[in-house]
Amino acid sequence: MEELDGVGAASTIQKLESLLLVAVPRDLTDRDVLRLRRGVLESVRRYRSRWVLLDFSRVDICDSFFGRFIQSTARMAGLMGSEVIISGLQDAVIETMVELGMTLPNIHAVLDLDDALALSREQEQQDGGMPAPGVEPLESWEDEVVVASPFTNLSEV
């Protein structure tokens, strides 16, 4: 029998700049999914996160219950002033979700973490360049992920 890595397992929830990064495990039971949603909301409040990034790159089966989880998490986080981004959806999962009739209104979707960071930074600049509430500028610089840039490589050569 295949190993089930999600059943009863804790999800990884981390703060990254103004993002709350949620690594969604695969093989979650419906009960685990509800627990995860509550964990996300608690963390949004604790870290005053402006953005919730649901990283789906490990998830290879997404049924209607999971779809409802994404929708409801976005609506609930929205009531706390936070927006939801989903990233890392696999091609097969996307095909099934669309054919199943799942719709995810008011949710940003990006390919990966880099794009999610770019989206959140761009949005915050448009909002006046202010850091997200509760994020101290110094701390956010220290936590910043360095995105590989061709210019960096050129200067090192």
Added chain:
Amino acid sequence: MANTPLNQVRFTISNVVDVVKARRRGLVVATEMGLHPAEANKIAVVISELGRNIEQYAGEGVITLTVYDKYVEIIAEDQGPGIPDVARVLAGGYTTSQGMGLGISGSKRLMDEFEIQSVVGKGTTIRALKRLR
């Protein structure tokens, strides 16, 4: 021998972990049998939706996944309360608990053939078929 099963697995469903195990195993079996990842994914999602239905409404039941040369068949059987209005369930948007109201109607969309036989007080049998292209 078009009707000789190439592979068959049976899943007993009586709790939420059984549903997760069944859909995972279904994905693995469908992938091992050479289905395209997107087709294998749909098989896994249909097992999940039908398994959840069994767990929520009947308490227990059995799902059988059979792979043939030209198609994959999923049969979900339970001796639960039955579905009073099958047409409404197939039309979608009918939800008595959780889910997007897409469980059955969405599964029907993912498959090529989908039929429900249900007798109130006796149980339900759902047969779903996906042709392999």
